[in-house]
Amino acid sequence: MKVEYFIGIVPPEEYLERIEHFQRKWINQLGVEPHITLKAQGGLTADKKWIDKVQRACKDFKSFQVSLDKPKYFGDNILYLSVRSNSLHELHQKIVKEVSPSEVLIQQYFELDDFVAHLTLGKAQYGGNVSTGLSKKELKEMERLADIELTPYPQFEVNFIRVYELNNEKQRYEKYLDISLSN
Template identity: 80%
Template sequence: MKVEYFIGIVPPEEYLERIEHFQNKWIKRSGVEPHITLKAQGGLTPDKKWIDKVQKVCDTFKPFQVSLDKPKYFGDHILYLSVVSHHLHKLHQEIVQVISPSEDLIEHYFELEAFVPHLTLGKEQYGGNISTGLSKKELKEMERLADKELTPYPHFEVNFIRVYELNIEMQRYERYIDISLSN
């Protein structure tokens, strides 16, 4: 059984619901709640020994501001809301450093210098995963409507991060634990 984790930042509840409502026009069942990816799966092992290391980073990291911004693309097949924050990159780097995944994993998951903070809205479908994939035309429509329906883009304080765990039966990432930032 494959256990997977990743770490994200959750937007405020009312905006989270707004994004979910927006996504539901195209995607029947998303594989995870809307989030800003902070640390991808690489190095987050099933033994969970890394959680204590992440906790230590968070214990010394002050809450900080984040702003969501205009939709952009990775290539032409992943539509996301861009993220503006001076401290997000620093937190990402500190977490990657304490977990110390291999260079291959850092490269595979676009971490450190390649890290682009984002909140995914939709992806083009690949192969058989029809449930979460969209056509290019649907992505373009999603992009067009995002600027109307998701504005004004929020500015909010991050005071915790969320660790997600893959629920194999549900084929969905679910909240495993929230870790508070330093007060």
């Protein structure tokens, strides 16, 4: 059984529901609630010793503002809402340094210098000759409609981060723990 964690930032409830409603036009089974990725899986091990380190990184980190913005792509197969926030990058770096995953994991998960804050809307993925995600055409349509249906893009206060754990039975990431930032 695979044990996996990652850390994200959750948008305000009403916008979270708006994004979920939007995504469900294309995706039946959402693998996780909409979130801004803060720290990928690398170094977040099954022994959970990293949780104290993440809490330590957050203890003195003040709440901060985040703005969601226009859709962009990673390559041509992952559509996301862009994110603007100086403090988010700072918190990302602080957490990665505390957890201290290997250089290989930092590169594998695009962390530190390669980190791009984002909220994923949809993906086109191909395993062999089978598409396990959306088609390129569906992604283009999703991008077009995001600019209509998800605007105005919100700005909001981040005062906690969420640790997600993979639920193997449901094949879905679920809330494991919320960690408060300093107020």
